[in-house]
Amino acid sequence: MLNLLRNWKERHFSDPQRIILGLMLLAGIGIVYFLGSLLTPVFVSIIIAYLLDGLVIPLHQRIGLPRIAAVLVVFMLFIAGMTIMILWLLPLITKQVTQLVQQLPRMLVTLQSSIMQLPAPYPELISKKQIVDIIGFLNVSIADMGKQVLSLSLASVVGLIHLLVYLVLVPFMVFFLLKDKTAILSWGQRFLPDNMDLTASVWQEANAQVSNYIRGKCWEVLIVWAVSDVVFRVLDFQFSMVVSLFVGLSVLIPYLGVTVMGMVVSLIAFVQWGISGNFIAILAAYTIIQILDGTLLAPLLLSGVVHLHPVAIVVAVLLFGGLWGVWGLFFAIPLATLINAVLKVGFTRNDPLADLPVSDPG
Structure with missing residues (x-):
């Protein structure tokens, strides 16, 4: 066991660039x-x-x-x-x-x-x-x-x-x-070590994904906000502006945001109309907006941007949300993308096993 740990340490941390x-x-x-x-x-x-x-x-x-x-x-x-x-x-x-x-x-x-x-x-x-x-x-x-x-x-x-x-x-x-x-x-580079090829590679990998992700998410927030506001106003939904704003912002928090805002929309609609046709119409409209966002808008804006497994996304949301609250929820995916870039570039470089095909668990 000790030899295994020693070999892992020498394999991954003998490179000065990884230490940097x-x-x-x-x-x-x-x-x-x-x-x-x-x-x-x-x-x-x-x-x-x-x-x-x-x-x-x-x-x-x-x-x-x-x-x-x-x-x-x-x-x-x-x-x-x-x-x-x-x-x-x-x-x-x-x-x-x-x-x-x-x-x-x-x-x-x-x-x-x-x-x-x-x-x-x-x-x-x-x-x-x-x-x-x-x-x-x-x-x-x-x-x-x-x-x-x-x-x-x-x-x-x-x-x-x-x-x-x-x-x-x-x-x-x-x-x-x-x-x-x-x-x-x-000015900042003057204080950094000369040999930073690995750090530069990690930055390029993370920057390419994070920048596109953030810009795509900004457009997604604006579009979902605008569409939700128009739909809520047409249906005469109370607090349409502020609720639609939070519906738009909820796309920044994967899975949890949609669920929480669905409960909020349901509560306000129930208090406003009770169990009625208007209540069902609001829930149907919210559901359709989320389906269109998840199946059309998000893939169009974020296609090929972030390669993270859904389980990794949930873990990132729970971890960073617990550490830094609301800001941790908002930046969970960019931070997870940075960690993924570090693991992908920093710990597979010059690794003879990195290029081997991964077997399909199915």
Whole structure:
């Protein structure tokens, strides 16, 4: 057993480039873990600049615009989009979120009264004791919700200050990250070891998949959001703007997002209409949107982008969601893709067994 472990260690960690790759990964994880709360505006700016650079490169390389001109065009579009979102979209969403929070107690009361009536028609499925337990859980949920709303209101001033800081710092840093990309990368490379071919290969593998995945997901979020909003408005569904927004964002969380939002849509529709034709129409519309997204839209936008097994995706969502909460859920797939690239490139390079065909378990 010891010889097996020793051979595995010599096989994978005798290469200095693999050691460099491991140190780079540990340094990145350490910076995010220990300095994440302090450098959040910097990380947000880097992510936005990374996404916008995908628009700058085609303008510069394919159309022939100078780099600075392409940066200015993309940055002005970014500022215009942010302005529209802040002045028009954000007030609408804030208004509907406020209305939704105000009506949550009424929704839960309506749900309680409906649950209380379940033992009569379905005594074999649910007992009165189970009903009492469910009602107790809902009452505790209402109390916790009130405390959370109060804490949010008390923290609103601090949140407003943070928002103002983001509105000033993030666009400023995004512009200079785009404008001085080459200079910043050259400066950073001066502090890195010379022989980093393996790390560069891992970055190229991960960058090719992650960049296409993120851009494809951004388009998917926008399309699902827009389609859901139009459908919900046509069906006169309450809180159509904010619910459709979260339906769009739910595509970022594989499997779990669709399920949770399905429950939310069902609850709001049930409180609004009860078990009726409108209720069934909303559920049918939501189901059709998700089917079209899963069978047509997502494969079209993400075809061949991420090669991860569904089990690996679920594990990534659970793991990173548990570590970093909501942000971990959103970035679970890019992080899993990075890990996959590290394993694929970093631990199969110069491996005589890597090129052997894999037998089909079926």
